[in-house]
Structure formats: C-alpha cells, structure tokens
Amino acid sequence: MREKILVKTFAGLELLLQEELIELGGLNCTILSRAVQCEGDIRFLYRVNYFSRLALRVLLQVKEFVFRNNKEYYDELYNVEVEKFLEPSGTLAISTTMHQSIFKTPLYASLLAKDAFCDRFRHRYDQRPSVDKEQPDVQFHIHIFENKATLYLDSSGDSLHKRGYRISTHPAALNEVVAAAIIKHTGWKADSDVIDFMCGSATLLIEAAMIALNIPAGFYRQRYGFFSWLTFNQNEWKKVKTEADIKEDVPIDFYGYDISGRYLGMAAKNIEKARLTDFIKLKKQNLIETHPARRPTLIVLNPPYGERLNVDDIGGLYKQIGDTLKKNFSNCTAWIISSDTNALKQIGLHASRKITLFNGALECKLMKFELYEGRKYSAPSHSER
Ligand SMILES: C[S@@+](CC[C@H](N)C(=O)[O-])C[C@H]1O[C@@H](n2cnc3c(N)ncnc32)[C@H](O)[C@@H]1O
Structure with missing residues (x-):
C-alpha cells in the first residue's frame, strides 16, 4: 500500500x-x-x-x-x-x-x-x-x-543521526548527518584517500568509510520506533537488511590526526565500535607536522570555531591550515566547514565553492579549495545554499 x-x-x-x-x-x-x-x-x-x-x-x-x-x-x-x-x-x-x-x-x-x-x-x-x-x-x-x-x-524513535557507533562524544563533534552531507557535497566517489588532520572523534572519517564500504547508516543501531508497532512486519524488515551490499575492503586509506591524545582516544573507541579499525589510521600530531600527500587525496576539516573549544589564536590556527594545505597537498581538494567566517579568511586560499550548512543550530560555511602546485587557485567563487 x-x-x-x-x-x-x-x-x-x-x-x-x-x-x-x-x-x-x-x-x-x-x-x-x-x-x-x-x-x-x-x-x-x-x-x-x-x-x-x-x-x-x-x-x-x-x-x-x-x-x-x-x-x-x-x-x-x-x-x-x-x-x-x-x-x-x-x-x-x-x-x-x-x-x-x-x-x-x-x-x-x-x-x-x-x-x-x-x-x-x-x-x-x-x-x-x-x-x-x-x-x-x-x-x-x-x-x-x-x-x-x-x-x-x-517510525524512527531516536533521531537517525544517532547511528549507534558514537560511544564517546567530543565536545565539538559534528552531527553525523552533517558529516555525511559534507562527504556527499564533495562528490567523492571513494576513489581517493581521505585525510582529516583535525579529526577530533573522527565523525567525518567514519561517515566517509561507511560510504566507501557501503555500510548502511543504521547498521549499528539497535532500535527503531517501528519495532514496537503492532503492524511491524519482521519479514519486510529482514528483507531490507539483506539489501545491504557491504564491501569487505576498499583500495583507499583514511587518516585521522589530532593534536589531542584525549580526543584521539574518543576517535579510537568510536572507530572500534564501527568496526573500522582496519581502515582508519590515527596519529597524534599537530597539523603543522603533517607530511605531504603521496597521491591525490580528499581533505576534510572541521577546525575549532571558538564556540565550543577554546583556542587562543583562532586566526593564526586557520593561517596554519592554509599554509599546510599549500605546502603538502598540491593536486588535492580540501573541504573545510566552520562557522567562523573571519577565521576562514585567514586560510589565504581562494574558495571555489561556498555552501551554507547548519551543524545543529550553528550556521556554518562549507568551503572547497582546489589546490594546485605553485599558485593559489583563483577561479571566481560562487555561493550556494
Ligand atoms: C571541531 S573539533 C573536530 C571535531 C570532529 N569533527 C568530530 O566530529 O569529533 C577540532 C579539532 O581540532 C583539533 N586541533 C586544534 N588545533 C590543532 C592543531 N594545531 N593540530 C591538529 N589538531 C588540532 C582539536 O583538538 C579538535 O579535536
């Protein structure tokens, strides 16, 4: 019906x-x-x-x-x-x-x-x-x-952003639905490595790895509202679950770095819960120590906004992000989400796309930077909603 x-x-x-x-x-x-x-x-x-x-x-x-x-x-x-x-x-x-x-x-x-x-x-x-x-x-x-x-x-019960893998919550974690939307906006087809060198609890990397491996968004969830309806059709539900075509492996890597050992500990717990430990490699590292990428890579970043994490020199941090991208990631594409539009200007690179997104109630800009060797990208930018 x-x-x-x-x-x-x-x-x-x-x-x-x-x-x-x-x-x-x-x-x-x-x-x-x-x-x-x-x-x-x-x-x-x-x-x-x-x-x-x-x-x-x-x-x-x-x-x-x-x-x-x-x-x-x-x-x-x-x-x-x-x-x-x-x-x-x-x-x-x-x-x-x-x-x-x-x-x-x-x-x-x-x-x-x-x-x-x-x-x-x-x-x-x-x-x-x-x-x-x-x-x-x-x-x-x-x-x-x-x-x-x-x-x-x-029919959902708990909001669907509660995927079931987040057992440890970073104070400035991205909402899982927003993280998935960022990966979708990038147009990435699971055809390149992914790096988040400010990964926090690794939401962006977990969502990207789930997309690459075809893991359903609800794979780790225990419960949906419709389970307790009298009309619940177990057979149809079982059939839906068998539609999932989960891959065992992908020929790409996911790298997560963060300056904080505590936040990396949270990332490790969530990655383990999502059974993605073989795919996402974590390392404690300041972004300025990031090594050059060996092959074209998708960079996704959610730097501190200053709203939920205290940062002394937010402008200086965003400048370091821009310098690191220029130095180590030529021929790569970076997507950065932040609500701090002033700090975003300190990146010093020209954005080829700007998209407005909401992380909960917080209005953010998602910016795309195409990084070419020797010069800043300078195509005219345009804004979208
Ligand atoms: C907004 S949080 C990222 C949250 C993450 N997207 C999540 O969903 O959990 C920003 C992260 O940047 C990290 N960070 C701040 N300064 C850094 C630096 N210089 N190098 C590397 N990481 C840094 C912080 O420790 C924090 O975990």
Whole structure:
C-alpha cells in the first residue's frame, strides 16, 4: 500500500535528501522546509530508516483533517484506529508543532489528542495505554497549521543521526548527518584517500568509510520506533537488511590526526565500535607536522570555531591550515566547514565553492579549495545554499 511519508532533515540538506530518497525508491518527492514529503510502501519506510544518511526522522502520515474547534479536533482524533498500531496496555507519547492555531500551546493540543486516543481505548477495551515520554511503543507527532492538522507516527524513535557507533562524544563533534552531507557535497566517489588532520572523534572519517564500504547508516543501531508497532512486519524488515551490499575492503586509506591524545582516544573507541579499525589510521600530531600527500587525496576539516573549544589564536590556527594545505597537498581538494567566517579568511586560499550548512543550530560555511602546485587557485567563487 502506498503511504505518505515525511522525512525530516537539517535546513540546507533538503535537495541532497530528495536525491537520496529517489534513489531509495521514493515517489512524488517534494521538498519542504527541513523535510521532504514523499510516497512509498512500508518497505520503503524501513529502507529510509536503515539506509538514509541525511534523514533525521521518518514520519508515516496517518490522517489529515480540518477542524474549527476543540470538539472537532478531539472527534477527528477519536476516530483514528490507533488500536491498529498500539496495544491497550501499551505506551504512547505525543508531540505537536503548530503555527497560527486555535490552541494556545502545543502541549494543550498534545493533551487533547492523548485524551481522544485513550478514551477510544477505554470505551472499546476498558483499558487505556499509558504515557511514556522516554521510549514509548508508539510516538505520535501532530503538525497543526491554522485549522489543518496532520497526524503522523514517528517510525524512527531516536533521531537517525544517532547511528549507534558514537560511544564517546567530543565536545565539538559534528552531527553525523552533517558529516555525511559534507562527504556527499564533495562528490567523492571513494576513489581517493581521505585525510582529516583535525579529526577530533573522527565523525567525518567514519561517515566517509561507511560510504566507501557501503555500510548502511543504521547498521549499528539497535532500535527503531517501528519495532514496537503492532503492524511491524519482521519479514519486510529482514528483507531490507539483506539489501545491504557491504564491501569487505576498499583500495583507499583514511587518516585521522589530532593534536589531542584525549580526543584521539574518543576517535579510537568510536572507530572500534564501527568496526573500522582496519581502515582508519590515527596519529597524534599537530597539523603543522603533517607530511605531504603521496597521491591525490580528499581533505576534510572541521577546525575549532571558538564556540565550543577554546583556542587562543583562532586566526593564526586557520593561517596554519592554509599554509599546510599549500605546502603538502598540491593536486588535492580540501573541504573545510566552520562557522567562523573571519577565521576562514585567514586560510589565504581562494574558495571555489561556498555552501551554507547548519551543524545543529550553528550556521556554518562549507568551503572547497582546489589546490594546485605553485599558485593559489583563483577561479571566481560562487555561493550556494
Ligand atoms: C571541531 S573539533 C573536530 C571535531 C570532529 N569533527 C568530530 O566530529 O569529533 C577540532 C579539532 O581540532 C583539533 N586541533 C586544534 N588545533 C590543532 C592543531 N594545531 N593540530 C591538529 N589538531 C588540532 C582539536 O583538538 C579538535 O579535536
């Protein structure tokens, strides 16, 4: 059966997500703000949860309706066959987002919905589900715009950026979805080595290695929201997992350096959890000690922004990055993400692309530097969103 599905992501990643969803079999994909609306069957919904590197949440649309007052809103929700998804003895949670609605607060809209669902259960089964905000059997989401409401089931549970490999968290770690988006933006086809000489907990390298080895984004996750739906189809889920075509090896290397032994320890733990120790080589090293690349290499960097890590001379550090790139990485391409636009100017190289990305709430620029021997790249730059 063809379902309506809403896939959420970060601002600026909608187009990349749309491309990914079309590749995964999504039909009628339409870009919205921080989301893509599409259609597909339940297997597609499982597939997006398991394979999408850019999705944060996958919502299954259950009902769309208009209402003029509290009673109509309650009645519309009372008539939803929630017992198809949830046992009377099960647990639920409801979240609401709204714009220009008759309700004063989203919390009130959620409470009214909870009453409608629970009253339906009580009248039919003399028993009602209880609320569990931490790990409910069914997480509902209601979106209200003026007098129009859409009810969704959240099929993901925990946000999909929680891949399951991050067991040690760097204070300035990149979000996993943003890291995957950076690798996608580079256009890299797993055809060159990858270096991150300020790797922190190695998010960029882990995401790049997962892409190269075809490891599904959800490979290490233990749980998805849809596991506890009554409609959960184990067979379809098993089939989706067998679609993964994981490679055993790739003829390229991944190198991670960082000045901090503590952060490298975090990287090592995450890499081990992701079973990528044979692919990603780590070394404690100041970026100024980096050796010249022996073959064309993709450099991905997420230097400190000064927001979450204290750096005394941020401009001087970015100048060192530019000098290191010029000295050791001719014929390579570097992509640098930072929210510090002033510091980025200190790199002293001409960016051939500038893309706006959000790492959580932080607006960042992702810049591309094409490094040629003997001179700075000087093609006209252009900005994109
Ligand atoms: C923003 S963090 C990188 C976070 C990483 N992308 C992650 O997801 O965990 C920047 C990293 O640059 C490292 N760093 C700062 N100065 C450095 C230097 N001179 N040489 C090498 N690494 C440096 C810091 O130790 C820090 O781990």
